[in-house]
Amino acid sequence: MKRYSIPRLITKLLLPLILLFALYVQFHGDYGPGGGFQAGVIFGAGFILYALIYGLDYAQQILPAWLLRIGISLGVLIYAGVGVAGLLLGGNYLDYGVLDAHHPAHGQHLGILLVELGVGITVSSVMVTIFYAFAGRGR
Amino acid sequence: MIDHLPALQVVIPLIAAPLSALFRPGRAVWGLAMAASGLSLLIAILLLRQVLEQGVISYPMGNWPAPWGIEYRVDAANAFMLLIVSMIGTVVIAFARTVVEQRIRLPEHKQPWFYTAYLLCLTGLLGMIVTGDAFNVFVFLEISSLSSYVLISLGRDRRALTAAYQYLIMGTIGATFILIGIGLLYVMTGTLNMMDLAARIPAVSGTRTIRAAFAFLTVGVSLKLALFPLHLWLPNAYAYAPSPVTAFLAATATKVAIYVLLRFFFTIFGAEFSFNVMELDRILLPLALIGIFSASVVAIFQTNVKRMLAYSSVAQIGYMILGVSLVSVTGLTSTLSHLFNHALMKGTLFMALGCISFRIGAASLDRMAGVGRVMPWTMGAFVIGGLSLIGAPLTAGFVSKWYLILGALERGWWPVAALVLLTSLLAVIYLWRVVEVAYFKPAPERPVREAPLALLIPTWTLALANLYFGMETSLNAGVARRAAETLLGVAP
Numbered sequence A: 001m002k003r004y005s006i007p008r009l010i011t012k013l014l015l016p017l018i019l020l021f022a023l024y025v026q027f028h029g030d031y032g033p034g035g036g037f038q039a040g041v042i043f044g045a046g047f048i049l050y051a052l053i054y055g056l057d058y059a060q061q062i063l064p065a066w067l068l069r070i071g072i073s074l075g076v077l078i079y080a081g082v083g084v085a086g087l088l089l090g091g092n093y094l095d096y097g098v099l100d101a102h103h104p105a106h107g108q109h110l111g112i113l114l115v116e117l118g119v120g121i122t123v124s125s126v127m128v129t130i131f132y133a134f135a136g137r138g139r
Numbered sequence B: 001m002i003d004h005l006p007a008l009q010v011v012i013p014l015i016a017a018p019l020s021a022l023f024r025p026g027r028a029v030w031g032l033a034m035a036a037s038g039l040s041l042l043i044a045i046l047l048l049r050q051v052l053e054q055g056v057i058s059y060p061m062g063n064w065p066a067p068w069g070i071e072y073r074v075d076a077a078n079a080f081m082l083l084i085v086s087m088i089g090t091v092v093i094a095f096a097r098t099v100v101e102q103r104i105r106l107p108e109h110k111q112p113w114f115y116t117a118y119l120l121c122l123t124g125l126l127g128m129i130v131t132g133d134a135f136n137v138f139v140f141l142e143i144s145s146l147s148s149y150v151l152i153s154l155g156r157d158r159r160a161l162t163a164a165y166q167y168l169i170m171g172t173i174g175a176t177f178i179l180i181g182i183g184l185l186y187v188m189t190g191t192l193n194m195m196d197l198a199a200r201i202p203a204v205s206g207t208r209t210i211r212a213a214f215a216f217l218t219v220g221v222s223l224k225l226a227l228f229p230l231h232l233w234l235p236n237a238y239a240y241a242p243s244p245v246t247a248f249l250a251a252t253a254t255k256v257a258i259y260v261l262l263r264f265f266f267t268i269f270g271a272e273f274s275f276n277v278m279e280l281d282r283i284l285l286p287l288a289l290i291g292i293f294s295a296s297v298v299a300i301f302q303t304n305v306k307r308m309l310a311y312s313s314v315a316q317i318g319y320m321i322l323g324v325s326l327v328s329v330t331g332l333t334s335t336l337s338h339l340f341n342h343a344l345m346k347g348t349l350f351m352a353l354g355c356i357s358f359r360i361g362a363a364s365l366d367r368m369a370g371v372g373r374v375m376p377w378t379m380g381a382f383v384i385g386g387l388s389l390i391g392a393p394l395t396a397g398f399v400s401k402w403y404l405i406l407g408a409l410e411r412g413w414w415p416v417a418a419l420v421l422l423t424s425l426l427a428v429i430y431l432w433r434v435v436e437v438a439y440f441k442p443a444p445e446r447p448v449r450e451a452p453l454a455l456l457i458p459t460w461t462l463a464l465a466n467l468y469f470g471m472e473t474s475l476n477a478g479v480a481r482r483a484a485e486t487l488l489g490v491a492p
Helices: A005-027 A036-054 A056-062 A065-088 A104-135 B002-021 B027-054 B076-103 B108-130 B134-152 B159-189 B194-204 B208-225 B234-240 B243-269 B271-277 B281-300 B305-325 B329-360 B376-390 B396-410 B414-440 B453-471 B474-488
Strands: B057-060 B071-074
Touching: A005 A036, A005 A104, A036 A056, A036 A104, A056 A104, A065 A104, A065 B002, B002 B027, B002 B057, B002 B071, B002 B108, B027 B057, B027 B076, B027 B108, B027 B474, B071 B076, B071 B108, B071 B194, B076 B108, B076 B243, B076 B329, B076 B453, B076 B474, B108 B134, B108 B243, B134 B159, B134 B243, B159 B194, B159 B208, B159 B234, B194 B208, B194 B243, B208 B243, B234 B243, B234 B305, B243 B271, B243 B305, B243 B329, B243 B474, B281 B305, B281 B414, B305 B329, B305 B396, B305 B414, B329 B376, B329 B396, B329 B453, B329 B474, B376 B396, B376 B414, B376 B453, B396 B414, B396 B453, B396 B474
Parallel strands: none
Antiparallel strands: B057 B071
8 A cells, every 4th residue: 555655646636637627628618629528538537547546446436337337328318318308399309499498599508518418428437337347357 | 200200210229229228137128129129110111101202301400401410311212221221120129039138148137238239230220321411321330330349249159259350340441431431522522411412522523532532432331331352251240140130230231331332322423423434333243243153152162051141141242232233223223122132031041040049059050950850930931031042933032133134134234144043043052051951861869949939930020021022022122113213313
């Protein structure tokens, strides 16, 4: 436990920033570069860093495999579900404009935010799942 | 809801895929996959009827009008393809449950992932067909390809892993070529909508960029559809994949690639550019003929029956490409008709083989001795599928062979017509080897029982469809002809 204290300390310092930056890329994607995919990768990479430094067991205590399995599906369902919501509200599939009856522009905003959130959840879950699959080999 | 059918065609399996990942192993997840496939089939039937009555359906995704947004565009050609894919998908998933429970290389708690991969594959294939946007075709191609690599790798034989890897490499090269081709088209025209591309390409068709795009697309799609000599991934992938997966991919994946090829040649580039300027038929015709001949000969020498049928698939793809290279309504009718008929016959054959390997463990010739006596229903379906593959009258296979020979004679290419007949005899030889072993060798010593009903019913459904569509040809000849006319642009 005493070994590698510098990487451990730096990881501890950096991790909140990485995850925060992932959230920034996620939710600022409407206005600047970024979006769900990039955010998901950053979030997943931050988590993989934690698992590399502190070990698979600790990582899986925080993000167990069953949760990731739900995350993978949930993201796609959010994406597809926003499209279906458009259908149910009388628009075409993935027509975000109908999500807000009074301001189509607000509806567009809400729609893309949700869709990107779905992408982010799935991408980060898949990243971590792939890492678990490789790191857990031979256990 | 009727207006939204083009979107729902893709969305229903797309939503069912992640849902099925959340299920526990058991019948419920299979029921979900079955329901999603059945709904897709229903939508495909409704779409086909709508197209035949009212003409082309256009659906703007997210209400962004084409050419800016993604347009889903259904005409006679892709409505016909949607029907093929969703029909085979439904029958195969009915067949898959028993096999998935007992015979794929997945621990029980991961079995729902099989259905997820299958539904994603179905989503990708249906999406490639229904979309009217060139880049969207690539996206759906990747969805279907990635999931099919997973499905192939689930075979019990460990060689399934290398087969899937080989397919992954070849498929990725193909997909990259397609992407480069689409990228070049986009550079020259600034659009990705197929109709818009078709309108803008003639102005720039003299440039080298467009020709390069054409070449990249041709080679890329040919890799995916396993045109000789780009077919090397196919025999192993089909031979080692689990039987429902083989039946599904053999009956749909290469067919959809052929549809994409037709879309690019005829709708986007136009028959004039593809066949008069680029003279593509001069390349396709010899490749198709060599493919038919060499793959049929190789099939004769296979001892693994699944591999034999895989080579036979390469030969059958040759017949389809031969129909394309005739560049006539009759030739194209034979191609489209054969897409449908080949899906029926190969579906039947691979599912019958699936029944056999379910009971005796492997589908090799030496172990199949005498199975015709202990598994009469299974082998009966196999024989019907085989007759259809040969092109015997009163089976579906006869219809497409008929149009193919007619098309060749129309062009005055009687040696081609003769070669088609001759290679049908090669099919008789390799199928006869199976029939001989199964019926005329002594029955196996170990007790072998007939396959369970859960496998026999889907197999026989397709076997009977072979007979039905051999006599009632309004769909696989009538609609195919209309689809061919649509593609060639001579439809009313």
